[in-house]
Amino acid sequence: MxxxxxxxxxxxxxxxxxxxxxxxxxxxxxxxxxxxxxxxxxxxxxxxxxxxxxxxxxxxxxxxxxxxxxxxxxxxxxxxxxxxxxxxxxxxxxxxxxxxxxxxxxxxxxxxxxxxxxxxxxxxxxxxxxxxxxxxxxxxxxxxxxxxxxxxxxxxxxxxxxxxxxxxxxxxxxxxxxxxxxxxxxxxxxxxxxxxxxxxxxxxIGLQKRAPVWMQKMSLEWLYRLLQEPKRLFKRYAITNTVFIYLFFKQWSRQGFRPVAK
Structure with a gap:
């Protein structure tokens, strides 16, 4: 407990x-x-x-x-x-x-x-x-x-x-x-x-499988899910992952590619 x-x-x-x-x-x-x-x-x-x-x-x-x-x-x-x-x-x-x-x-x-x-x-x-x-x-x-x-x-x-x-x-x-x-x-x-x-x-509950640990650690769990359901997830991942990378680097560049003060 x-x-x-x-x-x-x-x-x-x-x-x-x-x-x-x-x-x-x-x-x-x-x-x-x-x-x-x-x-x-x-x-x-x-x-x-x-x-x-x-x-x-x-x-x-x-x-x-x-x-x-x-x-x-x-x-x-x-x-x-x-x-x-x-x-x-x-x-x-x-x-x-x-x-x-x-x-x-x-x-x-x-x-x-x-x-x-x-x-x-x-x-x-x-x-x-x-x-x-x-x-x-x-x-x-x-x-x-x-x-x-x-x-x-x-x-x-x-x-x-x-x-x-x-x-x-x-x-x-x-x-x-x-x-x-x-x-x-x-x-x-x-x-x-x-x-x-x-x-x-x-x-x-076992209706779907989870990605192996090594894929989880490498941020590739999305790829494992995509391979399981390519038709349903391809468009989502192709768009959202690209948008996320763009937005992240946009914010990071504004900070001079370094973390802001805690």
Missing amino acids: LPVNHTAKIMKKKLISIDVSIGTYREQLLQLTRLGENHRSSFVCVANVHMLVEAHKDASFAAVVNSADMVTPDGMPLAKGIKLLHGISQERVAGMDLLPDLLSTAGSSGISVFFYGGTRAMLNKTKEYCANHFPLLRVAGLISPPFRPLSEQEKQEDIAEINASGAGFVFVALGCPKQEKWMAAMHGRVHACMIGIGGALPVM
């Missing part, structure tokens, strides 16, 4: 268009656990290059991300960008690592969890996976919302079900940017820590 009462406050640093939470993996895991344990209405964005570029293109989406309680550096490019721009050695805080670690911690800490998003088949597999791998964990509920805009009544029904469940964590799997916008809209209404886990859930 993690000593959540001694968690230091997480600060943020600007990276192009988003404010990224700074701190070791363990420090951010502790802060997340504290939010879940306190049932505080909060939300967390697990940020990668795609999210950063979407925020750069859309000021309203940037405002959503930057209003989050925490924005973890999911992608290695973000962690390395913090080092080059701010001189801070930042660990990667990836959703694929956070999700199982938070579920394990929630089980040992008595924090129940809720899953929102994904197909019913995926959620059924998620429930089965959690029962087999996290026997102490209480899954308080699972909702697979329809793939269309919800009516206000449907939203209220989902909010009521989540709050009545007593969940401390709500893991949201709607995909970026939909899940971040949903969490922001639910802030103050859902009495739990909401975390946008995106593609981490299908990887955890």
Whole structure:
């Protein structure tokens, strides 16, 4: 069980268009656990290059991300960008690592969890996976919302079900940017820590494979995903990676290719 009462406050640093939470993996895991344990209405964005570029293109989406309680550096490019721009050695805080670690911690800490998003088949597999791998964990509920805009009544029904469940964590799997916008809209209404886990859930339960460690360390996890789903992801990666590199070097050059003072 993690000593959540001694968690230091997480600060943020600007990276192009988003404010990224700074701190070791363990420090951010502790802060997340504290939010879940306190049932505080909060939300967390697990940020990668795609999210950063979407925020750069859309000021309203940037405002959503930057209003989050925490924005973890999911992608290695973000962690390395913090080092080059701010001189801070930042660990990667990836959703694929956070999700199982938070579920394990929630089980040992008595924090129940809720899953929102994904197909019913995926959620059924998620429930089965959690029962087999996290026997102490209480899954308080699972909702697979329809793939269309919800009516206000449907939203209220989902909010009521989540709050009545007593969940401390709500893991949201709607995909970026939909899940971040949903969490922001639910802030103050859902009495739990909401975390946008995106593609981490299908990887955890075995529907997709994760890149080998050596590819993760070399910032090539995107390439592994591209090889798995070339038709769906080629355009996204071809554009977003190029835009990120351009934006990063533009900001870095303004700083004289050196980090700003801490």
